[in-house]
Amino acid sequence: MDHKIDRRDFLKLAGLGGAVFASGLSGWAQAAKSAGAQEFYFVQLSDTHWGFKGPKANPDAANTLKKAVAAVNSLERKPDFVVFTGDLTHTTDDPKIRRARMAEFRDIVSALNVKDVRFMPGEHDASLDRGEAYQEFFGKLNYTFDHQGVHFIALDNVSDPKAALGEAQLAWLKQDLDQKRKDAPIVVLTHRPLFALYPQWDWATRDGAVAIDLLLPHKNVTVFYGHIHQEHHHMTGHIAHHAAKSLIFPLPPAGSVPKRGPVPWDANAPYKGMGFRAVEADAEKAGYRIDERPVVKG
Amino acid sequence: MRTTIHRWWATLFLWVAVLGMTGTPAAATDAPVIRLTAKKFEYDRREIVLKKGVPVVLEITSLDRMHGFNLPDFNLRADAVPGVVTRIRFTPDKTGRFVFFCDIFCGDGHETMGGTVIVKD
Numbered sequence: 230m231d232h233k234i235d236r237r238d239f240l241k242l243a244g245l246g247g248a249v250f251a252s253g254l255s256g257w258a259q260a261a262k263s264a265g266a267q268e269f270y271f272v273q274l275s276d277t278h279w280g281f282k283g284p285k286a287n288p289d290a291a292n293t294l295k296k297a298v299a300a301v302n303s304l305e306r307k308p309d310f311v312v313f314t315g316d317l318t319h320t321t322d323d324p325k326i327r328r329a330r331m332a333e334f335r336d337i338v339s340a341l342n343v344k345d346v347r348f349m350p351g352e353h354d355a356s357l358d359r360g361e362a363y364q365e366f367f368g369k370l371n372y373t374f375d376h377q378g379v380h381f382i383a384l385d386n387v388s389d390p391k392a393a394l395g396e397a398q399l400a401w402l403k404q405d406l407d408q409k410r411k412d413a414p415i416v417v418l419t420h421r422p423l424f425a426l427y428p429q430w431d432w433a434t435r436d437g438a439v440a441i442d443l444l445l446p447h448k449n450v451t452v453f454y455g456h457i458h459q460e461h462h463h464m465t466g467h468i469a470h471h472a473a474k475s476l477i478f479p480l481p482p483a484g485s486v487p488k489r490g491p492v493p494w495d496a497n498a499p500y501k502g503m504g505f506r507a508v509e510a511d512a513e514k515a516g517y518r519i520d521e522r523p524v525v526k527g
Numbered sequence: 528m529r530t531t532i533h534r535w536w537a538t539l540f541l542w543v544a545v546l547g548m549t550g551t552p553a554a555a556t557d558a559p560v561i562r563l564t565a566k567k568f569e570y571d572r573r574e575i576v577l578k579k580g581v582p583v584v585l586e587i588t589s590l591d592r593m594h595g596f597n598l599p600d601f602n603l604r605a606d607a608v609p610g611v612v613t614r615i616r617f618t619p620d621k622t623g624r625f626v627f628f629c630d631i632f633c634g635d636g637h638e639t640m641g642g643t644v645i646v647k648d
Contacts, residue, residue, distance in 0.1 A: 320635050356632035390632040391595070428599035429626045431638075489638060 269309040269377045270509035270518075272301055272343075275455030276475035278353060279337070280330040281319035286478040286491035289499065294337050296524050297476050297505055302342045304522075308507065309376060311343045314455040314473060315351030315387060315420030317367075324362060327354075331366040347374070351420040351456065352387040360388035371398055373405055379510070380409060383418045386434040392421060393435040403443050417444065417452040422472065424465050427483035432457055441465050451517065457483075458491075459502065460521060471519060474504040500524040558582040558616060565594035565607040565629065568636030575627075575644045582618045595630035598644060604630060619646040 277294045287293060301311065318330040331354070338346060348367040355363045360370045370385035382405060386394050394402075409415065417423070423437035434440070444450045450468045458475035459482065478491040479502030495501045500523060509518040563585055564571045577583055587596050589607040596613075597604040600621075605613045607629075628641030 320632075320637075322634055352632045357634060387632075390593075392630065392632070428597070429628075431597070431628060431630055435630075488641075 268510050270306070270507055271376075272304070272308045272311045272505060272507050273314055273453055273473050274301070274311065274476060274505040275314040275473040276316040276351065276458055276477060277313065277334065278316055278319040278475070278477040279334040280321065280326070281477050283478070283491065285493055287494055290477060293476055293500070293503070293524060294334070295340075296500075298338060298340050300522060300524060300526075301505065302340070304507065308343055310345035310347060311341055312347045312383075312418060312453075313338070313349060314418055314453060315349045316353045316455065316475075317348065317351065318354050319477075320353040320357060322357065324358065327358070327362050328365070331362060335366055347383070349383050349418055349420060350385060350387050352390070352392065355385075355388040356390040359390075360385070363388070371401070377510075379414045379416055381416045381418060384423075384440065386419055386421045386423070386437065391435055392431070392433070394437070394440055399436065399439055399443070402440060406443055406447060409447065411446060412448045414449045415444070415447055415451075417450060419452060419454040421456045422454055422463075422470060423452060424463060424470060426457065426461070426463065426472075430483060430489045432483060441468065444468055453508065460506075469517075473506055474502065474521065476503055476505065476524065479503060558584045560584045560586055562586045562588075563596065563607075564588055564590060565596070565640075566590040567592070567633055568629075568640040570596075570627075570629075570640070570642050573642045575642065577619050577644060577646045579619055579622050579646050579648055582616060585615045585617075587613045587615065592633060593631055594633055594640070596627060597630040598625060598627040600625040601644075606631070619644075622646045622648055 274297060279294055281287070281290050283290070317334050318327065321327050321330070350360055350363045350370055355370065364370065370388050371383055373380065373382050375381065382402065384394060384402065385398060386392060389395055421434045422432055423434050423440050426432040445466055445468065448467065452468060452470040453473065454470065455473050455475070457472050458478065458480035459472065460474055461472035463470045480489060481492055492502055504521055504523045507520040507522060509520070561575055561583060563575070565587070566589065587605050587607045588611060589609045591609065594607040595604065596607055601617060601619065603615055603617060605615050607613065623646060625644045625646065626641060627644055629637060633640065
């Protein structure tokens with residue numbers, strides 16, 4: 230089973246309206262609850278592309294990340310942690326400029342008033358040098374951590390320029406999953422979609438299907454990713470995949486235009502199509518709540 | 528000595544690539560050959576016009592660095608390697624316009640590196 234779910238379907242499932250978007254992942258919250266976990270929430274930011282210059286796409290590129298940091302800091306409740314799901318910086322052939330951009334990015338996000346900030350690479354950060362500079366600044370390319378009874382797995386599908394996880398990482402994933410109960414709550418974080426969202430625009434991971442096959446025996450798996458610069462929701466079997474908006478420019482829906490390229494900046498609606506999200510485990514409603522937030526309040 | 532060994536390996540790699548991708552070198556077929564050369568951040572052809580049901584051999588190479596050639600609607604892909612000609616033989620079985628693109632990240636401009644295969648009746 231493999232299908233796309235639109236916002237209306239999710240809202241119908243959740244019985245919610247407005248800006249709060251909830252997925253019907255009842256098993257997730259139930260499993261978390263049974264393990265004695267508390268409710269918590271985290272913030273996902275993605276595709277900040279620090280160093281990008283393109284006034285038609287974003288004339289405020291030098292300030293958008295700073296505004297997003299300010300927006301996170303002004304959230305009513307402080308998130309448990311923040312995760313950046315890749316393309317922290319915009320690519321460059323020059324290793325010195327790459328490192329300078331990473332240093333600038335790190336300085337800007339150091340203003341987040343959240344202690345636990347986690348990073349992941351995108352192809353713009355890591356594909357040209359197989360993650361060498363990225364690791365100097367942000368640490369491991371793939372890793373796991375546990376929070377309030379939920380097991381998080383950050384996968385790297387970008388440091389191989391062929392957009393593959395690779396056999397070694399897949400073996401690592403299998404070994405990690407083998408240690409988990411089949412009903413353990415698992416959140417997978419990636420940059421590129423694990424499923425073939427739209428191969429014609431390279432919105433896929435070459436061996437992503439292998440990872441999904443490893444995840445499918447587990448009942449409570451949800452994937453959060455970036456790369457496509459827009460909100461998107463999709464199911465592969467019982468696994469939900471949620472793509473986040475970008476913080477540099479939006480991209481059009483898959484196949485909606487002949488060529489993939491930034492949606493032009495709308496001077497009448499600055500930052501339209503950009504934003505970040507707060508993700509909350511809601512034990513009472515037995516599901517995830519995904520709250521899409523703008524860069525600046527309108 | 529080292530240069531000689533490098534040349535030997537390059538020659539071996541070339542033939543492995545050629546035979547491995549196609550099974551039969553293009554010269555042994557009657558299929559027309561279409562050459563496609565990649566470089567940052569473009570191919571030398573934006574459009575490739577083919578005829579439905581007529582076999583064709585694509586000869587793919589690169590001038591600067593490793594690129595990819597991916598034509599997902601026909602489930603075809605190959606590496607474009609400097610100094611190596613990779614051959615793909617296929618017969619388009621449907622008409623229409625189909626995107627091909629570089630699927631090996633190659634820098635700022637990678638996302639626009641592609642073209643269209645047009646298959647006519």
